[in-house]
Amino acid sequence: MDTLLPIIALIVLAAPHQAHSQRYSERTKYGRLVGEFKEYAHGIKGTVYVVDESTLFIKGFAYDGTGPDAFFWVGNQTRPSPEGEIVPYPKDYKGREPPILPAISNADIILRLPFPKRIRDIKWLAVWCRRFTVNFGDVFIRPDLDIPKTKVLPEFKRLAHGLRSGNISILDAKTFYIPNLHYDGAGPDAYFWVGNGSEPSEFGFKVPNERGSLEPLRGYQGEDIEIQLPNNLTVYDIQWLAMWCVQYRHNFGHVMIPPNLDVPPALGQTKITTTSTTQDPLQMPKMTNCNVLLKDRLQVQWEMHGNEVQVQLSGRITINQYMAFGISGESGKSEMIGSDVVVAFYDKDQKEFRAVDYHITKYAQCDGAEGVCPDERIGGKNDAMVISGEQRDGVITITYKRPLQTRDGNKDKSIPSDSDVNVIAAIGPLNSRKEANAHNADDRTIGDLRIDFSSKHDHQCATTLSEKIEGPVLKPWDPLKIEGTKEFTARIGPTGGKRGYIPITGHPSWGIAWYINDLLIPEITVERGETYIFKVEGGFDRTNPAKYHPFYITDSSEGGFGQKTTREQLRQRVFAGVGYDSEGNPYPNSAGRYCEWVHKTIDQSANEETFQSFTKTLRLDCENGEPAILNWTVAANTPNIVYYQCYTHNNLGWKIRVTGASAGLSSATPLYTTSAAVLVHLLVLALNR
Known part of the structure; x- marks a missing residue:
């Protein structure tokens, strides 16, 4: 099945x-149609859509790239004019001013309006030459457009x-x-x-x-x-x-999820920078080239795409450190002075990954003119653009891209497209300005390291730092025991991960288990002929299976009597907690209000050496109501080992050790501690199913 x-x-x-999907397919998958660009010069083409309140999508955009100072341009005047405003392209460009619009041939483009501007604030989109105040092409946006x-x-x-x-x-x-x-x-x-x-x-x-x-x-x-x-x-x-x-x-x-949604299409336009800094390394961009920069601490992967190179740095660093990689300051030698590097790090205040273009002129912090300086602090531009980032298992990985050739004067080095070049790399602390601080001598590359950025299969890394790291083998907690007690509370709580339920029982875990007298699945010792009281707080709301855990006692190490077929039920012997109606159908009779030991934050079991210390990371939550009372008199023919379990779920409980004189079991002893009539009825049901 x-x-x-x-x-x-x-x-x-x-x-x-x-039918719902059909209605969706009848609408454009690109957003609300605005119209086609009207072309006046330079081969402007493309169909424009409104994606959401701040985003435009251009399908099949074309421009010959020969305008000297052209940009995407928006405004609220009656027609395009110098009073308009640049729309950055690429949409995530973070420099002072976006680059001049390059030649583009039949490309799909996403444009995000500069904050706080919205679609309702503009009347047109144009390709505009700022130097000569010329409109190369435009499209007008209706004021009544449904966004x-x-x-x-x-x-x-x-x-x-x-x-x-x-x-x-x-x-x-x-x-x-x-x-x-x-x-x-x-x-x-x-x-x-x-x-x-x-x-x-x-x-x-x-x-x-x-x-x-x-x-x-x-x-x-x-x-x-x-x-x-x-x-x-x-x-x-x-x-x-x-x-x-x-x-x-x-x-x-x-x-x-309600019907008749009218949400933006999925074009990558509405992503929010989240507070989660963990990403799956398997989902990061794959590179065909890899080189070790600092053994077991820093690696670089790269690929060249046209006139850009895409770089992925992976470093065993903290969120207060940076990793730097770039072109040497001297031809034929790996030299820091004069180098052009990208400093990559996670900005914990802004909650974003960053890649910053640096020019290094001295072995000193940047003073605004010289030293280890971001290009933007000394009159240049940041030509590095972050693509993605992750933090996982002590490794920060940041992927960025930069042009092979930039227009940033003598601050940027050209990356050769057909030969190797000397590179440098380092890791170190960030200062209060979120700029690179001095690194230790052993935290930088030693000797001459060369990389061919145009290579296709230069893979010198045996493994990647961002591969999943298995943590240390966790020592299981000592099994707990209860002896000499006749009254018990039965509540729900967490299983203790790899230290608790699974290593103790050898069974799979659902994530919760019975806590007896607030101990995780202790082994209980009882004596035949004695009566024991269980105050059960496993929940009585049948409509919420996650909080409905009736308590019963059985010879099954798995439990879950209520979810078993009749034939499977016949293989269990039930000693307490289950009743039978007039037709012989079983039902649980010991549930009570719901009480659960819950994590104060997340599961800390891996960090706690003992169950006792683990309990300090928990708190008890109880719903209104009273516990159910289960009285169990241990019969003389009860087996030496039985189990307390959950009626509705498997694998929540553990052992009860039975001591004292035993009457023994004969072949004539029925499987159930119930009437012969019920047993016959169950057998008939089983045969008919």
């Missing part, structure tokens, strides 16, 4: 929204594992923005999950996390993240977004 689920999910996903807008949804429904968030936004047809996300990270197989229907189900699809990874979700502590629907899936194809445990088929929380 499980092998059919992806196929069934695809059918279920597609069917309910077929696609971001859709704000409610927060995640809070069902399990501390899941909560702020109001979720649909930024575009493929992108969700989830602010202030909290999740304890204790679900064993949890993913962002989408599908159709009135509520989440196993018929859905995984959505990569904010790193672009399909690994089980980590914990979140109030982070703002973005996730994107995979493949060709759009928000017009789904009815809910959830956090879902695939292995146990449980919903930790979800939000419904």
Whole structure:
């Protein structure tokens, strides 16, 4: 059956929204149509669309590039004029002034209006020559144009594992923005999950996390993240977004997606810089060339694309450090003085990755004229543009691009397109200005290092620093025991990751387990003939499976009696916590209010050497109500080992060791501690199924 689920999910996903998707396909996938450029000179062509309140998209743009001072130009005058304003191209250019518009042939272009300007503030888009005040081509924007807008949804429904968030936004047809996300990270197989229907189900699809990874979700502590629907899936194809445990088929929380959305198309235009600094290295741009700069600490990967080079630096650095790489200041020798380098780092205040073009004239901090200076501080331009960034497992990786040739005078070195060149690299601390500070002698490249930026398969790295690093083997906590006690509380709590439930039991974990007298799955010792009281606080809300955990005692090390077939139920022996109605159907009778030990932040089990210290990272949350009371008198024929378990879920409990005189078990002893009539009824049900 499980092998059919992806196929069934695809059918279920597609069917309910077929008409909805058809309505979407009838609208342009590029946004609201503005019109075609009217061409006056230099071969201006292209179809213009409004994507959202601050973004334009030009389909098939063309320009011959021969204008001496041409830019994209917008304004609110009746026609293009010198009173207009430049629209930066590329859209993410961060220098003082965008470069002059180059020759472009049939390219798709995204333009973001300069902040705080919006589409409603402009009447036209033009290609304008500033020097000669000439309009090469324009298109006019209707004042009544209906602009696609971001859709704000409610927060995640809070069902399990501390899941909560702020109001979720649909930024575009493929992108969700989830602010202030909290999740304890204790679900064993949890993913962002989408599908159709009135509520989440196993018929859905995984959505990569904010790193672009399909690994089980980590914990979140109030982070703002973005996730994107995979493949060709759009928000017009789904009815809910959830956090879902695939292995146990449980919903930790979800939000419904309304019909008749009118959100911006997914063209990469509405991404928000999030507070998450972790990305999946497998999703970073792939390079065909790699070289080790500092052993086990700094590597560079690169590729040349036309008149640009794309560079990826990976360094074992902190967020208070930088990594620098660039062209030597002296031909035929790797020399720092006179060099042209890019300093890359994570700006924790601005919460963004940065790549800054530097010119180095002295072994000193920049004084505004000389030293280790950003080009922009000494009258130049920043010709490096960040493409992407990540922080993972102690490694910061930043990808940027820069032109082979720049117009920045003697501050920038040319990168040869057909031969190798000497390079230098270093890592070091940032100063209070977020500029490169002095590095240690062993934190820079030694000797002459040469790189051919035009090479195709120069791969001298055995591994990449950004490959996933397996942490140290975690020592399991010592198993806990309870002896000489006749009264117990039974509550829910986290499993303790790789130190707790899994190594103790050898069973898979759902992410929660029973806490008996506030101890994680202790081994309990009882005596035959004695009566024991369990105050059960596993939740009584049947409509929320994530918080419905009736308690029972069985000879099954797995539990989950209520989810088993009749034949499977017949293989378990039940000693307490299960009743039977007049027709012999089983039901749980020990649930009570819901009490759970929850993480104060995220799961800290990997950092805590003992369970006792781990408990300091937890807090107890209890809902209103009373506990259920389970009285259990241990029969003389009870086996030496039984288990306390959850009626509705597998693998939440552990052992009860039974001592004292035993009456033994004969072949005539029934499997159930229930009446012969019930047993016969169950056997009939089993035979009929």
